[in-house]
Amino acid sequence: MTGSALILAGCGNKATRDALDKAATLENQKQYQEANNVLVDALQAQEARIRADAGTPADQAAADALNKKVQADSEILKMERAQIPLYIYMERADMASAVYADILSGNPGDSVVYDTLRDKDPALRIGAVRILGLTGKPDAINALAGATKDADQNVRRAAVVALGSIKDPATVPPLIDALTDSYWDARSEAANALGQEHDARAVKPLLDAVADSDSVVEGSAETALLFLCKGPGAPAHPDDFADRLNDPNPKRVLISAVCLAILKDSRAVPALLKLLSSPDRTTRLDAVKGLGEVGDPSVIPTLRQTLKDSDVDMRGWSIIGLGNLKDEGSLADLRAIADDPNEPDSIKAAAEAAINHIAPPATPTDAPQ
Numbered sequence: 322m323t324g325s326a327l328i329l330a331g332c333g334n335k336a337t338r339d340a341l342d343k344a345a346t347l348e349n350q351k352q353y354q355e356a357n358n359v360l361v362d363a364l365q366a367q368e369a370r371i372r373a374d375a376g377t378p379a380d381q382a383a384a385d386a387l388n389k390k391v392q393a394d395s396e397i398l399k400m401e402r403a404q405i406p407l408y409i410y411m412e413r414a415d416m417a418s419a420v421y422a423d424i425l426s427g428n429p430g431d432s433v434v435y436d437t438l439r440d441k442d443p444a445l446r447i448g449a450v451r452i453l454g455l456t457g458k459p460d461a462i463n464a465l466a467g468a469t470k471d472a473d474q475n476v477r478r479a480a481v482v483a484l485g486s487i488k489d490p491a492t493v494p495p496l497i498d499a500l501t502d503s504y505w506d507a508r509s510e511a512a513n514a515l516g517q518e519h520d521a522r523a524v525k526p527l528l529d530a531v532a533d534s535d536s537v538v539e540g541s542a543e544t545a546l547l548f549l550c551k552g553p554g555a556p557a558h559p560d561d562f563a564d565r566l567n568d569p570n571p572k573r574v575l576i577s578a579v580c581l582a583i584l585k586d587s588r589a590v591p592a593l594l595k596l597l598s599s600p601d602r603t604t605r606l607d608a609v610k611g612l613g614e615v616g617d618p619s620v621i622p623t624l625r626q627t628l629k630d631s632d633v634d635m636r637g638w639s640i641i642g643l644g645n646l647k648d649e650g651s652l653a654d655l656r657a658i659a660d661d662p663n664e665p666d667s668i669k670a671a672a673e674a675a676i677n678h679i680a681p682p683a684t685p686t687d688a689p690q
Contacts, residue, residue: 337396357407392427402433409448418455443473454483466495474504485514497526505535516545521556532570550583559586566592582611613642644675
């Protein structure tokens with residue numbers, strides 16, 4: 322045992338008080354690393370004293386019991402609690418989370434992080450919600466939901482991100498509420514999180530958010546809706562999108578039609594055909610892409626026409642769509658595109674892929690032995 326450890330061993334609780342007082346003074350001076358160094362030294366000395374008093378464990382059961390005694394030691398817990406704000410100020414939420422896990426191992430009901438959520442310093446409140454997010458425990462959801470109503474916009478945003486990291490159905494209602502937050506970044510993060518939750522309850526609120534005044538939020542909502550429509554077991558219900566095809570907001574109409582197309586619902590076709598005449602290039606591209614995804618053969622004549630569009634991207638999505646639909650009637654045009662030296666390599670490659678999808682090359686048979 323080192324000399325400092327011997328002193329701490331002799332002083333007991335006074336040693337802890339002295340370490341905490343010194344760390345608090347350094348913290349007030351914003352010397353966070355130095356303050357933490359004081360606590361680390363004191364923690365190591367206190368643990369050494371406990372282990373020295375216990376002697377060498379006789380077996381694994383005794384070693385486990387000693388470890389639990391160290392974790393539950395009241396002096397160690399006091400100093401670990403003091404480390405939480407220091408790590409937050411040092412922007413080491415990972416270390417704060419690790420210390421919090423140690424605290425809970427010794428005292429499962431410890432409330433230090435929840436107490437920090439009520440601190441007057443928003444930086445500490447932000448750190449607290451990040452710690453709760455890193456723990457990933459569902460029992461933190463109510464506290465984080467409360468933090469989404471914090472007076473500080475950055476605390477609210479951090480709480481939304483933390484909720485999104487927990488991956489639990491109970492986070493969906495507070496995340497939906499956050500879509501109407503006054504801070505655009507909190508709304509955007511809420512949309513991002515809802516896109517990962519795989520929960521149908523998010524579809525209608527996200528469709529509302531597509532008309533957000535902030536373009537970042539709008540984009541996040543659109544991306545989230547696409548996530549909810551893709552893959553096996555997609556939670557989005559086609560009726561939610563079909564109901565918005567006559568929405569007065571053109572952005573909602575577009576994303577609704579595209580999502581219906583991804584869900585292979587033919588109700589998307591009339592809307593997508595209408596959107597092809599939009600003066601907005603992005604809208605036209607999304608429309609032709611949707612026509613190629615919907616799986617309805619009635620769109621083949623339109624895709625054959627857009628195959629000749631002057632816009633290279635329109636041609637590219639038309640090629641992909643005709644390939645998806647396995648339109649044998651477009652093979653001649655696709656072969657001409659694939660052989661045209663004036664076409665971009667990307668378009669020629671898309672045409673080759675579509676041709677192979679429509680008319681796969683014959684598999685050569687093995688030569689006779």
